[in-house]
Amino acid sequence: MTKFSLCCHCQLRICLVSLLLSVVLIASGCYSLTGGSVPPHLKTIAIATVADRSSFGQPIWREVATQLLIERFRNDNTLQLVDRDGDAELRAAITSIAEEPVTLRPGEIERERKLRVSLEVEYFDAVKGRTIFRRTFTSEQFFPIAQAATARDQAIRTALEQIAADVLLAVVSDW
Incomplete structure (x- = not known):
């Protein structure tokens, strides 16, 4: 190869690498998440009392779920919480x-159980009269069976706390 062709080859390689790097940098700035914020016309939100269609038999959990959702939205302060007639409404069940039981191998003794809690949520835009989303949020927790009812109750509460956090995130950023 001549000195001239080596020089041209190197310059071509540098140009191609520069072009590729430029395309990658430009393309990396072109992504978009599905949402990002609450629609600007929504300023307030009303959270209805959570219904219980689980047939679990302990109505206290609907009250706990309602209070956890209210606390999350009040602490976040993206939308002003109102008792009724909000720009947005959150309905959940x-x-x-x-x-x-957690999967066991033959001969093992059951030491913990898995608890799964599901909450169906509808986020409704009352200003435009349309549902923004209807989604089921689920959380799984494990608890030791040695502490039976106390550990189960704590696992339910922890699952509902996680779900309340997930609901808030979905409402304020639509992830």
């Missing part, structure tokens, strides 16, 4: 509270 506990659809399932179920526990199941």
Whole structure:
């Protein structure tokens, strides 16, 4: 190869690498998440009392779920919380509270159980009269069976706390 062709080859390689790097940098700035913020016309939100369709048999969990959602939205302060007639409405129902054994190998003794809580949520835009989303949020927790009812109750509360956080995140950023 001649000195001239080597020089041209190197310059071509530098140009191609520069072009590729430029395309990558430009393309990396072109992504978009599905949402990002609350629509600007929504200023207030009303949270209805959570219904319980789980047939779990302990109505206290609907009250706990309602209070956890209210606390999350009040602490976040993205939308002003109102008792009724909000620009947005949040309706929710506990659809399932179920526990199941953790998979065991033959000869093992069951030491913990898995608890799954599901909450169906509708986020409604009352200004435009349309549902923004209807989604089921689920959380799984494990609890030791040695502490039976106390540990199960704590697992349910922890699952509802996680779900309340997930609901808030979905409402304020639509992830």
